[in-house]
Amino acid sequence: MKLSIEELTQIYRNGNRALKDVNLVIEDGMFGLLGPNGAGKSTLMKLLVTLMKPSRGGITINGQDLQKNRRQVRSVLGYLPQDFRFFAKLSTWEFLDYSARLAGIKDNKKRNTEVETMLEEVGLFDVRDRKANKLSGGMKRRLGIAQALIGDPKIVIVDEPTTGLDPDERIRFRNLLSKMTEQEMIIILSTHIVGDISSTCNNMALLNEGKVVFNGPPDNLVQKAKGHVFQVEVANSEFEMVNEKYNVISTIPSVNGWDMHIVADELTEMPSQLVEPNLEHAYVYYMEHVLKNQA
Numbered sequence: 001m002k003l004s005i006e007e008l009t010q011i012y013r014n015g016n017r018a019l020k021d022v023n024l025v026i027e028d029g030m031f032g033l034l035g036p037n038g039a040g041k042s043t044l045m046k047l048l049v050t051l052m053k054p055s056r057g058g059i060t061i062n063g064q065d066l067q068k069n070r071r072q073v074r075s076v077l078g079y080l081p082q083d084f085r086f087f088a089k090l091s092t093w094e095f096l097d098y099s100a101r102l103a104g105i106k107d108n109k110k111r112n113t114e115v116e117t118m119l120e121e122v123g124l125f126d127v128r129d130r131k132a133n134k135l136s137g138g139m140k141r142r143l144g145i146a147q148a149l150i151g152d153p154k155i156v157i158v159d160e161p162t163t164g165l166d167p168d169e170r171i172r173f174r175n176l177l178s179k180m181t182e183q184e185m186i187i188i189l190s191t192h193i194v195g196d197i198s199s200t201c202n203n204m205a206l207l208n209e210g211k212v213v214f215n216g217p218p219d220n221l222v223q224k225a226k227g228h229v230f231q232v233e234v235a236n237s238e239f240e241m242v243n244e245k246y247n248v249i250s251t252i253p254s255v256n257g258w259d260m261h262i263v264a265d266e267l268t269e270m271p272s273q274l275v276e277p278n279l280e281h282a283y284v285y286y287m288e289h290v291l292k293n294q295a
Contacts (some may be wrong), residue, residue, distance in 0.1 A: 001155060003027075003059070005023060005154060009022070011055045019044060030187045030201045032191070033188060033191070034197050035206060039207040041191075043210075049074075055264070055266070080148040082159040093293075121141050122176060124143060141162070142172075142173065160174060215227075223282075224290065228266075228276060229261060229263055231259065233254060233258070235258075236258070239257065246263075
């Protein structure tokens with residue numbers, strides 16, 4: 001599959017320009033869309049699943065224009081929105097069966113088999129008779145991805161899927177998504193949680209103020225922060241000053257005060273040693289230094 005986005009712009013009625021000339025090419029595998037709240041990620045997701053029409057530009061899937069072939073395109077799309085809700089009276093099984101019907105699986109035997117298989121896949125078969133709205137937060141997100149995957153979609157779009165999950169459920173959800181990439185499909189993961197991208201995605205885009213400001217493998221973004229991440233030891237009396245002056249990524253109590261990781265263009269005012277950057281370091285460095293220096 002190949003999804004192409006060309007010169008995509010979205011302007012709301014109040015004049016807010018949510019997206020500005022977005023260009024991306026996304027192919028099979030896990031693709032991460034990272035950015036702060038308000039960057040335009042959710043707007044892009046809604047355009048991709050045909051819930052909105054763009055003000056300008058276009059989206060094609062294997063060369064087919066999304067707006068001109070909405071019904072056909074929707075048949076290959078799976079979507080897990082950020083605010084995912086259930087029908088209160090349906091059990092877990094009934095809800096997924098309903099989702100399978102909407103996905104076009106009309107044969108009862110085939111639908112029952114697919115629902116059972118999918119519930120096993122996401123670890124919910126044992127709670128299939130429980131009311132869907134009584135599931136835990138992590139289980140609800142797993143049921144959400146199950147309804148997005150039922151019917152064998154070729155493009156799956158998930159919007160902020162791990163927000164509010166505890167660490168164990170977040171890891172489980174990431175592993176579930178990673179397993180899905182063994183099939184020939186595109187999975188687009190939109191999030192503001194850097195760890196979700198670094199753990200699962202081979203390619204990513206960084207969105208800021210409606211514009212794509214980086215597009216490529218996460219490792220390429222990490223390389224841009226090389227030489228700009230410092231470990232320093234700070235006394236208790238200096239803690240507030242350092243926190244206010246620098247972009248502090250982490251603080252760990254030490255015998256003499258605090259061990260801190262700081263992102264900066266350079267650090268000459270205190271003893272420090274360079275640290276190998278990770279994607280979180282790189283994200284902060286790019287947003288707070290590279291982009292601001294370009295402005």
